[in-house]
Amino acid sequence: MGDIFLAGRxxxxxxxxxxxxxAIAEALGAAGARVAVNGLGDEAQIAAAVAAVHAAGAPQVRHFGAxxxxxxxxxxxxxALAAWSPADxxxxxxxxQHAAPIADMPAATWDRLIAINLSAAFHTMRLALPGMAARGYGRVVNIASVHGLVASINKSPYVASKFGLIGLSKVAGLEYAxxxxxxxxxxxxxxxxxxxxxxxxxxxxxxAKAQDVGGNRDAGVRELLREKQPSQRMSLPAEIADLVVWLCRKQSHNLTGAAIPVDGGWTAQ
Structure with a gap:
């Protein structure tokens, strides 16, 4: 049996x-947490995700559609989540994401990206953090992006939302420190x-990149990353999940308000 330090959470x-x-839901489940899954997909995809989190070790899993x-x-x-089990x-x-120059970015697309990428996080945080504080333990981990630290062209709402998410997280980190x-x-x-x-x-x-370099997938990855990510290696979803799980440990109690890059040196340039 693994380290189920999140049992009861x-x-x-x-x-x-x-x-x-x-991958994050599976990793938290493997650490013993009951997991509320939220996301898009048809019934089969949702059922498969719930089953995967169960199989990883979560004692209870439920999909919350929104x-x-x-x-x-x-x-x-x-x-509904609070009635089931308040979030720790x-x-x-x-x-x-939607890529287009600012002048061509539909206003409705801007509004939707800001709502999903930023405002939704504000709402989950404002509703979950008071209970966390009352119980003395809580973790909010916002998956921002390298584009919350540096910009790229044609991604105005995405970059704005991710910069905003980092700023929001810093404020909340201070308020609950x-x-x-x-x-x-x-x-x-x-x-x-x-x-x-x-x-x-x-x-x-x-x-597509692999086809440009003779069909070799590894070479295609390196070509895709060549301009931005010096490591020329991608991260795996499970590696991002491992970091999230570590942030949930008690030992991380003094790490708050941080924006942690996992970007192969992209933002070190």
Whole structure:
């Protein structure tokens, strides 16, 4: 049996029906947490995600559906979660992207990206943090991005939302820094800022680059990362999840308000 240090804890992971979010939900479940899964997908995909988190070791798993672009739906989800089991850990991983120059960015797209990538995290935090403080233990881990630390062209709402998420996390980290104790674990709020992560969503980009360099997938990855990520290696979703799990340990009680890059040296340049 592994280290189930989160036994008796409850974790909400948004955007956890696939990719990084699912890996985080599985890792928290493996550490003993009951897990609230939230994310898009048809019935089969949602059922598969719930089953995967169960199989990883979570004693209880439940899917909480909510359109994160709708503040009222987020509040209803948090109320339903509190009735099931109040969240000790909130991981805001859900995110959407749309690339276009500022002049061509549809206003509705801007509003939707800000709502999902930033405002939804504000709502989960404002509703979960007071209970965490009252219990003396709580963890909010916001999955930001390297684009919360540096910008790229044609990504105005995404970059703005991720910079905003880091700022929001710093404010919340300060407001709750004195809650709890070393023994209880305290309440911390941090951001993880991944660079390139190997998920199904970017596999077509890898394939296209591989075709440009003779069909070798590893060479295609290096070519894709060459301009931005000096390591020329992608992170795996499970590696991001391992960092999130460590941030949930009591030993991390004094790490708060941080934006931790996992970007192969991208932001060190």
């Amino acid at each position: 409850t974790a909400l992971v948004t955007g956890s029906t696939s990719g990084i979010g699912l 359109d994160l672009a709708d503040a009222g739906a987020v509040e209803q989800m948090m109320q 850990i909130v991981v805001n991983c859900a995110g959407v 004195s809650a709890g104790s070393r023994d209880s674990g305290g309440v911390t709020v941090n951001c993880v800022c991944p660079g390139w992560v190997e998920t199904a969503l970017i596999e077509p980009q890898i394939t």
